[in-house]
Amino acid sequence: MKILVGIKRVVDFNVRVRVKPDGSGVDLDGAKMSINPFDEIALEEALRLREAGKATEVIVVSIGTTACQQQLRTGLAMGADRAIQVDTEEKLQPLAAARTFLALVEKEQPGLVILGKQAIDDDNSQTGQMLAALWDRPQATFASEVVVDDQVARVTREVDAGLETIEIDLPAVITSDLRLNEPRFVKLPDIMKAKRKPLEVIPLTDLAIANDNKLTIDHYAPPATREKGIMVDSAEALVAELKNRGLL
Amino acid sequence: MSNILIIAEHNGSELSNSTAKCVSCAIETGGSVHILVLAADATVIAEQAAALNGVDEVISINHPNYSHALAATLAPEIAAIGADYSHVYGPSSTYGRDLMPRVAALLGVNQVADIMAVKGPRSFQRPVYAGNAIIDVSVAEENTVVATIRLASWAAVSGGNNATVSSRETSAEMPTHSRFIGLKTEGGDLPDLQSAKRVISGGRGLGSEENFKIIYTLASKLGAGVGASRAAVDAGYVPNDMQVGQTGKIISPDLYMAFGISGAIQHITGIKDAGTIVAINKDAEAPIFEVADIGLVGDLFSVIPEIEAAL
Ligand SMILES: Cc1cc2nc3c(=O)[nH]c(=O)nc-3n(C[C@H](O)[C@H](O)[C@H](O)COP(=O)(O)OP(=O)(O)OC[C@H]3O[C@@H](n4cnc5c(N)ncnc54)[C@H](O)[C@@H]3O)c2cc1C
Numbered sequence: 001m002k003i004l005v006g007i008k009r010v011v012d013f014n015v016r017v018r019v020k021p022d023g024s025g026v027d028l029d030g031a032k033m034s035i036n037p038f039d040e041i042a043l044e045e046a047l048r049l050r051e052a053g054k055a056t057e058v059i060v061v062s063i064g065t066t067a068c069q070q071q072l073r074t075g076l077a078m079g080a081d082r083a084i085q086v087d088t089e090e091k092l093q094p095l096a097a098a099r100t101f102l103a104l105v106e107k108e109q110p111g112l113v114i115l116g117k118q119a120i121d122d123d124n125s126q127t128g129q130m131l132a133a134l135w136d137r138p139q140a141t142f143a144s145e146v147v148v149d150d151q152v153a154r155v156t157r158e159v160d161a162g163l164e165t166i167e168i169d170l171p172a173v174i175t176s177d178l179r180l181n182e183p184r185f186v187k188l189p190d191i192m193k194a195k196r197k198p199l200e201v202i203p204l205t206d207l208a209i210a211n212d213n214k215l216t217i218d219h220y221a222p223p224a225t226r227e228k229g230i231m232v233d234s235a236e237a238l239v240a241e242l243k244n245r246g247l248l
Numbered sequence: 249m250s251n252i253l254i255i256a257e258h259n260g261s262e263l264s265n266s267t268a269k270c271v272s273c274a275i276e277t278g279g280s281v282h283i284l285v286l287a288a289d290a291t292v293i294a295e296q297a298a299a300l301n302g303v304d305e306v307i308s309i310n311h312p313n314y315s316h317a318l319a320a321t322l323a324p325e326i327a328a329i330g331a332d333y334s335h336v337y338g339p340s341s342t343y344g345r346d347l348m349p350r351v352a353a354l355l356g357v358n359q360v361a362d363i364m365a366v367k368g369p370r371s372f373q374r375p376v377y378a379g380n381a382i383i384d385v386s387v388a389e390e391n392t393v394v395a396t397i398r399l400a401s402w403a404a405v406s407g408g409n410n411a412t413v414s415s416r417e418t419s420a421e422m423p424t425h426s427r428f429i430g431l432k433t434e435g436g437d438l439p440d441l442q443s444a445k446r447v448i449s450g451g452r453g454l455g456s457e458e459n460f461k462i463i464y465t466l467a468s469k470l471g472a473g474v475g476a477s478r479a480a481v482d483a484g485y486v487p488n489d490m491q492v493g494q495t496g497k498i499i500s501p502d503l504y505m506a507f508g509i510s511g512a513i514q515h516i517t518g519i520k521d522a523g524t525i526v527a528i529n530k531d532a533e534a535p536i537f538e539v540a541d542i543g544l545v546g547d548l549f550s551v552i553p554e555i556e557a558a559l
């Protein structure tokens with residue numbers, strides 16, 4: 001079984017993102033870029049499944065500019081077998097990203113696609129679910145445990161009410177939550193080895209996907225700031241202040 | 249004019265408060281407001297939906313396969329019914345975030361995630377980059393608006409209405425490839441985090457599952473819900489459903505008290521809409537003090553008993 005893993009290049013989670021004064025976007029000039037943290041977890045899970053003999057090949061996919069190859073190389077260094085960069089200058093919205101994955105699914109015929117539960121830049125949390133819908137296959141989102149047994153996966157999901165377990169027939173789409181696993185660190189020799197692993201570049205135009213029905217994003221604004229607070233020097237003063245404000 | 253379909257969230261017997269929040273957003277959007285209830289037995293839930301002010305009609309469908317909210321099972325029916333509406337709304341809970349993108353894809357559109365404010369019938373505000381930026385998003389006239397509603401941004405509408413309820417049969421085909429196995433809830437009798445008026449949270453500063461008990465005790469004295477940072481969840485002090493933040497729950501209580509939480513941006517994202525934020529941390533430089541309305545530098549293990557004594 002092949003596993004396809006999405007690797008989105010996003011601004012590093014430690015970077016404090018600021019809106020440009022003219023509202024045209026956010027200022028990412030020179031900001032550190034990384035693999036979306038959830039995608040690192042998705043990849044780790046795929047690698048563990050391969051190491052456990054449940055999968056034969058792990059393919060990492062990124063949709064974006066040549067710059068994404070940096071994150072794909074990291075994915076290869078972690079242990080992925082090969083990489084695909086779907087080359088486009090455009091930042092695809094989730095529906096187009098899902099259609100792109102579907103085109104690759106038809107080509108590669110994976111038993112499992114593991115994506116992140118959300119990308120930390122757009123926080124959309126849509127791509128996996130949309131791919132599952134277009135593919136007409138099961139989805140197990142927000143996964144914190146995955147057990148694959150032959151043609152079935154048993155997935156524990158982090159939901160508002162607690163932990164839900166569902167069983168899905170493969171092929172299927174799984175999206176990773178934070179507690180699914182702890183991704184491995186990349187070792188230096190692996191980085192060297194990764195340079196020799198295959199990285200295929202497919203122009204998005206070759207996949208001939210429909211890229212319509214886009215949302216229009218017109219304006220960026222900084223979030224509302226909260227007013228500066230006060231410091232109190234004792235628990236008594238805190239309780240008095242809360243009572244004073246009618247909160248206790 | 250818009251006609252808006254809201255997908256009800258429920259636990260099989262009771263309508264979730266999140267649906268009443270979606271109604272608020274629908275009213276702000278303007279147009280007729282319908283609620284769709286899919287359940288094994290939708291009768292009682294549909295009545296609860298019909299009681300929400302601002303709702304014009306409730307559609308209910310019973311089917312044994314709807315006894316658990318599996319997105320793959322629900323989405324085809326919702327898309328079939330939703331095709332006749334200009335807007336399809338669901339809550340931005342894990343239920344809605346799982347389900348609505350699947351519905352959107354079946355309708356061939358992108359989904360608007362986490363609506364915080366309505367700027368026009370097809371134009372909305374939503375947060376990106378962990379709330380560091382707010383964008384204006386609009387949907388083309390020819391597309392169905394499929395959206396999730398950011399629960400912390402909307403108040404629940406009140407009850408007392410008596411909208412008509414019509415029941416229907418399922419029309420769409422249901423897949424059999426996804427099956428519910430079980431649900432483990434650990435929260436117990438604590439008030440629901442997303443609707444609690446007060447929330448008391450603990451972080452890594454608590455140090456252990458055992459120590460975390462003092463947070464529960466204080467919370468029960470204040471009738472508060474209990475939350476936690478990711479670090480506290482990862483360390484196993486508390487179950488995952490208590491995590492507050494970018495990847496946990498986004499909450500908006502009147503009072504939020506954070507004990508032993510440093511205030512990472514991913515955590516702050518989850519509490520920005522709280523009425524009053526109180527931070528107790530032994531480190532005067534902790535970033536949580538930058539957003540706190542009231543801060544107290546001190547050791548939580550001595551501060552908590554002192555608070556209880558002063559109540
Ligand atoms: C600053 C900014 C500017 C934008 N500008 C535009 C614009 O000009 N035009 C436009 O059409 N859209 C634009 N967008 C939208 C944005 O690019 C899409 O929403 C995004 O590519 C897909 O959504 P997501 O990453 O949030 O998906 P999510 O659904 O949150 O992602 C879930 C998972 O899907 C996978 N995945 C998603 N995208 C990729 C990818 N590219 N490569 C590999 N795996 C992926 C990953 O596994 C990821 O973890 C902009 C967004 C922002 C924040």
Ligand SMILES: Cc1cc2nc3c(=O)[nH]c(=O)nc-3n(C[C@H](O)[C@H](O)[C@H](O)COP(=O)(O)OP(=O)(O)OC[C@H]3O[C@@H](n4cnc5c(N)ncnc54)[C@H](O)[C@@H]3O)c2cc1C
Binds near residue numbers: 453
């Ligand atoms: C992609 C991604 C998503 C994330 N999502 C979330 C999320 O949804 N929610 C979330 O919370 N985090 C999230 N995080 C993690 C976040 O970055 C922080 O690591 C986390 O919030 C830290 O938790 P903490 O404040 O409890 O721990 P720490 O940062 O370790 O802080 C502990 C604090 O306790 C104080 N302290 C210690 N002992 C005492 C004492 N006796 N009395 C008083 N104070 C004391 C310390 O001074 C310190 O400030 C995410 C991270 C990533 C990368």
